[in-house]
Amino acid sequence: MAFKRGDLVEVHSKEEGYVGSYYAAIVVMRLDRNQYVVEYRTLVTDDEKHQLQEIVHASEIRPTPPEVKVCDFRPLDKVDAYDNEGWWVGRIVGRTSNQYHVYFQSSDEKLAYPVDRLRVHQEWKNGMWSSSLINDNKI
Structure with a gap:
Protein backbone atom coordinates (compact mmCIF):
# COMPACT_ATOMS: atom_id res chain seq x y z
CA MET A 1 0.00 0.00 0.00
CA ALA A 2 1.34 3.42 -0.91
CA PHE A 3 0.83 6.30 1.51
CA LYS A 4 0.68 9.95 0.61
CA ARG A 5 1.56 13.18 2.37
CA GLY A 6 -0.80 13.83 5.27
CA ASP A 7 -1.92 10.22 5.79
CA LEU A 8 -2.34 9.24 9.44
CA VAL A 9 -0.38 6.06 10.10
CA GLU A 10 1.20 3.98 12.79
CA VAL A 11 4.85 3.02 12.74
CA HIS A 12 5.88 -0.39 14.08
CA SER A 13 9.32 -0.25 15.58
CA LYS A 14 11.70 -3.13 15.03
CA GLU A 15 14.44 -1.65 17.22
CA GLU A 16 15.54 -3.56 20.29
CA GLY A 17 13.54 -2.43 23.31
CA TYR A 18 10.69 -1.17 21.12
CA VAL A 19 9.60 -4.40 19.41
CA GLY A 20 5.84 -4.81 19.75
CA SER A 21 5.12 -1.07 19.80
CA TYR A 22 3.20 1.19 17.41
CA TYR A 23 3.49 4.98 17.31
CA ALA A 24 1.03 7.43 15.75
CA ALA A 25 2.54 9.48 12.93
CA ILE A 26 1.70 11.47 9.85
CA VAL A 27 3.35 10.93 6.47
CA VAL A 28 5.48 13.94 5.56
CA MET A 29 6.71 12.61 2.22
CA ARG A 30 7.48 9.50 0.24
CA LEU A 31 11.17 9.22 -0.59
CA ASP A 32 11.01 6.21 -2.86
CA ARG A 33 9.05 2.99 -3.24
CA ASN A 34 10.17 1.66 0.14
CA GLN A 35 10.87 4.70 2.32
CA TYR A 36 8.87 7.48 3.89
CA VAL A 37 9.54 10.45 6.12
CA VAL A 38 7.08 10.44 9.02
CA GLU A 39 6.46 12.89 11.84
CA TYR A 40 5.44 11.28 15.09
CA ARG A 41 2.42 12.72 16.86
CA THR A 42 3.60 11.83 20.38
CA LEU A 43 7.39 11.63 20.11
CA VAL A 44 9.59 14.72 20.23
CA THR A 45 13.22 15.54 19.51
CA ASP A 46 15.82 15.30 22.29
CA ASP A 47 15.52 19.03 22.99
CA GLU A 48 11.69 18.61 23.12
CA LYS A 49 11.21 21.58 20.75
CA HIS A 50 9.87 19.71 17.71
CA GLN A 51 7.97 16.60 16.80
CA LEU A 52 10.37 13.79 15.91
CA GLN A 53 10.74 13.05 12.21
CA GLU A 54 12.27 9.84 10.93
CA ILE A 55 12.86 7.93 7.71
CA VAL A 56 11.10 4.56 7.95
CA HIS A 57 10.79 1.55 5.67
CA ALA A 58 7.39 0.91 4.09
CA SER A 59 7.16 -2.43 5.92
CA GLU A 60 7.07 -0.54 9.23
CA ILE A 61 4.03 1.59 8.35
CA ARG A 62 0.34 0.75 8.47
CA PRO A 63 -2.82 2.85 8.37
CA THR A 64 -4.31 3.89 11.71
CA PRO A 65 -6.50 0.94 12.75
CA PRO A 66 -10.26 1.40 12.96
CA GLU A 67 -11.83 1.51 16.41
CA VAL A 68 -13.35 -1.77 17.55
CA LYS A 69 -15.70 -1.43 20.49
CA VAL A 70 -15.84 -4.28 22.99
CA CYS A 71 -17.96 -5.03 26.06
CA ASP A 72 -14.93 -6.34 27.91
CA PHE A 73 -11.72 -8.22 27.36
CA ARG A 74 -11.24 -11.87 28.17
CA PRO A 75 -8.16 -13.80 29.25
CA LEU A 76 -5.71 -14.29 26.38
CA ASP A 77 -7.32 -11.59 24.19
CA LYS A 78 -4.57 -9.86 22.21
CA VAL A 79 -4.65 -6.13 22.95
CA ASP A 80 -2.65 -2.96 22.49
CA ALA A 81 -1.95 -1.01 25.69
CA TYR A 82 -1.12 2.70 25.52
CA ASP A 83 2.08 3.36 27.46
CA ASN A 84 5.25 5.41 26.93
CA GLU A 85 3.72 7.41 24.05
CA GLY A 86 2.83 4.35 21.98
CA TRP A 87 0.71 1.23 21.70
CA TRP A 88 2.32 -2.02 22.94
CA VAL A 89 1.09 -5.50 21.97
CA GLY A 90 0.21 -7.83 24.82
CA ARG A 91 -2.32 -10.38 26.09
CA ILE A 92 -4.92 -10.08 28.82
CA VAL A 93 -3.94 -12.35 31.72
CA GLY A 94 -6.24 -11.13 34.48
CA ARG A 95 -8.55 -8.46 35.77
CA THR A 96 -9.32 -6.59 38.95
CA SER A 97 -12.43 -4.46 39.44
CA ASN A 98 -11.15 -1.52 37.38
CA GLN A 99 -8.00 -2.72 35.59
CA TYR A 100 -6.87 -5.38 33.19
CA HIS A 101 -3.55 -7.13 33.63
CA VAL A 102 -1.59 -7.37 30.39
CA TYR A 103 1.40 -9.61 29.72
CA PHE A 104 4.00 -8.36 27.25
CA GLN A 105 6.05 -11.19 25.77
CA SER A 106 8.63 -8.81 24.28
CA SER A 107 9.67 -7.57 27.74
CA ASP A 108 8.39 -10.46 29.90
CA GLU A 109 6.36 -7.97 32.00
CA LYS A 110 2.85 -7.92 33.39
CA LEU A 111 1.29 -4.47 33.91
CA ALA A 112 -2.19 -3.22 34.84
CA ARG A 119 -7.71 -1.38 22.39
CA VAL A 120 -8.29 -4.52 20.38
CA HIS A 121 -5.09 -5.56 18.63
CA GLN A 122 -5.51 -5.68 14.87
CA GLU A 123 -3.16 -6.87 12.17
CA TRP A 124 -2.83 -5.18 8.77
CA LYS A 125 -2.26 -7.85 6.13
CA ASN A 126 -2.80 -7.73 2.39
CA GLY A 127 -4.65 -4.42 2.64
CA MET A 128 -7.15 -5.60 5.24
CA TRP A 129 -7.56 -5.41 9.02
CA SER A 130 -8.07 -8.56 11.06
CA SER A 131 -8.61 -9.19 14.75
CA SER A 132 -8.42 -12.33 16.85
CA LEU A 133 -11.39 -11.36 19.06
CA ILE A 134 -14.42 -13.56 19.06
CA ASN A 135 -17.40 -11.84 17.42
CA ASP A 136 -19.70 -12.02 20.46
CA ASN A 137 -17.18 -9.95 22.43
CA LYS A 138 -17.82 -6.91 20.21
CA ILE A 139 -20.57 -4.40 20.89
Missing part, protein backbone atom coordinates in the same frame (compact mmCIF):
# COMPACT_ATOMS: atom_id res chain seq x y z
CA TYR A 113 -4.21 -0.76 32.72
CA PRO A 114 -7.65 0.83 32.88
CA VAL A 115 -9.88 -0.09 29.96
CA ASP A 116 -9.52 3.38 28.39
CA ARG A 117 -5.81 2.65 27.73
CA LEU A 118 -6.53 -0.61 25.89
Whole structure:
Protein backbone atom coordinates (compact mmCIF):
# COMPACT_ATOMS: atom_id res chain seq x y z
CA MET A 1 0.00 0.00 0.00
CA ALA A 2 1.34 3.42 -0.91
CA PHE A 3 0.83 6.30 1.51
CA LYS A 4 0.68 9.95 0.61
CA ARG A 5 1.56 13.18 2.37
CA GLY A 6 -0.80 13.83 5.27
CA ASP A 7 -1.92 10.22 5.79
CA LEU A 8 -2.34 9.24 9.44
CA VAL A 9 -0.38 6.06 10.10
CA GLU A 10 1.20 3.98 12.79
CA VAL A 11 4.85 3.02 12.74
CA HIS A 12 5.88 -0.39 14.08
CA SER A 13 9.32 -0.25 15.58
CA LYS A 14 11.70 -3.13 15.03
CA GLU A 15 14.44 -1.65 17.22
CA GLU A 16 15.54 -3.56 20.29
CA GLY A 17 13.54 -2.43 23.31
CA TYR A 18 10.69 -1.17 21.12
CA VAL A 19 9.60 -4.40 19.41
CA GLY A 20 5.84 -4.81 19.75
CA SER A 21 5.12 -1.07 19.80
CA TYR A 22 3.20 1.19 17.41
CA TYR A 23 3.49 4.98 17.31
CA ALA A 24 1.03 7.43 15.75
CA ALA A 25 2.54 9.48 12.93
CA ILE A 26 1.70 11.47 9.85
CA VAL A 27 3.35 10.93 6.47
CA VAL A 28 5.48 13.94 5.56
CA MET A 29 6.71 12.61 2.22
CA ARG A 30 7.48 9.50 0.24
CA LEU A 31 11.17 9.22 -0.59
CA ASP A 32 11.01 6.21 -2.86
CA ARG A 33 9.05 2.99 -3.24
CA ASN A 34 10.17 1.66 0.14
CA GLN A 35 10.87 4.70 2.32
CA TYR A 36 8.87 7.48 3.89
CA VAL A 37 9.54 10.45 6.12
CA VAL A 38 7.08 10.44 9.02
CA GLU A 39 6.46 12.89 11.84
CA TYR A 40 5.44 11.28 15.09
CA ARG A 41 2.42 12.72 16.86
CA THR A 42 3.60 11.83 20.38
CA LEU A 43 7.39 11.63 20.11
CA VAL A 44 9.59 14.72 20.23
CA THR A 45 13.22 15.54 19.51
CA ASP A 46 15.82 15.30 22.29
CA ASP A 47 15.52 19.03 22.99
CA GLU A 48 11.69 18.61 23.12
CA LYS A 49 11.21 21.58 20.75
CA HIS A 50 9.87 19.71 17.71
CA GLN A 51 7.97 16.60 16.80
CA LEU A 52 10.37 13.79 15.91
CA GLN A 53 10.74 13.05 12.21
CA GLU A 54 12.27 9.84 10.93
CA ILE A 55 12.86 7.93 7.71
CA VAL A 56 11.10 4.56 7.95
CA HIS A 57 10.79 1.55 5.67
CA ALA A 58 7.39 0.91 4.09
CA SER A 59 7.16 -2.43 5.92
CA GLU A 60 7.07 -0.54 9.23
CA ILE A 61 4.03 1.59 8.35
CA ARG A 62 0.34 0.75 8.47
CA PRO A 63 -2.82 2.85 8.37
CA THR A 64 -4.31 3.89 11.71
CA PRO A 65 -6.50 0.94 12.75
CA PRO A 66 -10.26 1.40 12.96
CA GLU A 67 -11.83 1.51 16.41
CA VAL A 68 -13.35 -1.77 17.55
CA LYS A 69 -15.70 -1.43 20.49
CA VAL A 70 -15.84 -4.28 22.99
CA CYS A 71 -17.96 -5.03 26.06
CA ASP A 72 -14.93 -6.34 27.91
CA PHE A 73 -11.72 -8.22 27.36
CA ARG A 74 -11.24 -11.87 28.17
CA PRO A 75 -8.16 -13.80 29.25
CA LEU A 76 -5.71 -14.29 26.38
CA ASP A 77 -7.32 -11.59 24.19
CA LYS A 78 -4.57 -9.86 22.21
CA VAL A 79 -4.65 -6.13 22.95
CA ASP A 80 -2.65 -2.96 22.49
CA ALA A 81 -1.95 -1.01 25.69
CA TYR A 82 -1.12 2.70 25.52
CA ASP A 83 2.08 3.36 27.46
CA ASN A 84 5.25 5.41 26.93
CA GLU A 85 3.72 7.41 24.05
CA GLY A 86 2.83 4.35 21.98
CA TRP A 87 0.71 1.23 21.70
CA TRP A 88 2.32 -2.02 22.94
CA VAL A 89 1.09 -5.50 21.97
CA GLY A 90 0.21 -7.83 24.82
CA ARG A 91 -2.32 -10.38 26.09
CA ILE A 92 -4.92 -10.08 28.82
CA VAL A 93 -3.94 -12.35 31.72
CA GLY A 94 -6.24 -11.13 34.48
CA ARG A 95 -8.55 -8.46 35.77
CA THR A 96 -9.32 -6.59 38.95
CA SER A 97 -12.43 -4.46 39.44
CA ASN A 98 -11.15 -1.52 37.38
CA GLN A 99 -8.00 -2.72 35.59
CA TYR A 100 -6.87 -5.38 33.19
CA HIS A 101 -3.55 -7.13 33.63
CA VAL A 102 -1.59 -7.37 30.39
CA TYR A 103 1.40 -9.61 29.72
CA PHE A 104 4.00 -8.36 27.25
CA GLN A 105 6.05 -11.19 25.77
CA SER A 106 8.63 -8.81 24.28
CA SER A 107 9.67 -7.57 27.74
CA ASP A 108 8.39 -10.46 29.90
CA GLU A 109 6.36 -7.97 32.00
CA LYS A 110 2.85 -7.92 33.39
CA LEU A 111 1.29 -4.47 33.91
CA ALA A 112 -2.19 -3.22 34.84
CA TYR A 113 -4.21 -0.76 32.72
CA PRO A 114 -7.65 0.83 32.88
CA VAL A 115 -9.88 -0.09 29.96
CA ASP A 116 -9.52 3.38 28.39
CA ARG A 117 -5.81 2.65 27.73
CA LEU A 118 -6.53 -0.61 25.89
CA ARG A 119 -7.71 -1.38 22.39
CA VAL A 120 -8.29 -4.52 20.38
CA HIS A 121 -5.09 -5.56 18.63
CA GLN A 122 -5.51 -5.68 14.87
CA GLU A 123 -3.16 -6.87 12.17
CA TRP A 124 -2.83 -5.18 8.77
CA LYS A 125 -2.26 -7.85 6.13
CA ASN A 126 -2.80 -7.73 2.39
CA GLY A 127 -4.65 -4.42 2.64
CA MET A 128 -7.15 -5.60 5.24
CA TRP A 129 -7.56 -5.41 9.02
CA SER A 130 -8.07 -8.56 11.06
CA SER A 131 -8.61 -9.19 14.75
CA SER A 132 -8.42 -12.33 16.85
CA LEU A 133 -11.39 -11.36 19.06
CA ILE A 134 -14.42 -13.56 19.06
CA ASN A 135 -17.40 -11.84 17.42
CA ASP A 136 -19.70 -12.02 20.46
CA ASN A 137 -17.18 -9.95 22.43
CA LYS A 138 -17.82 -6.91 20.21
CA ILE A 139 -20.57 -4.40 20.89
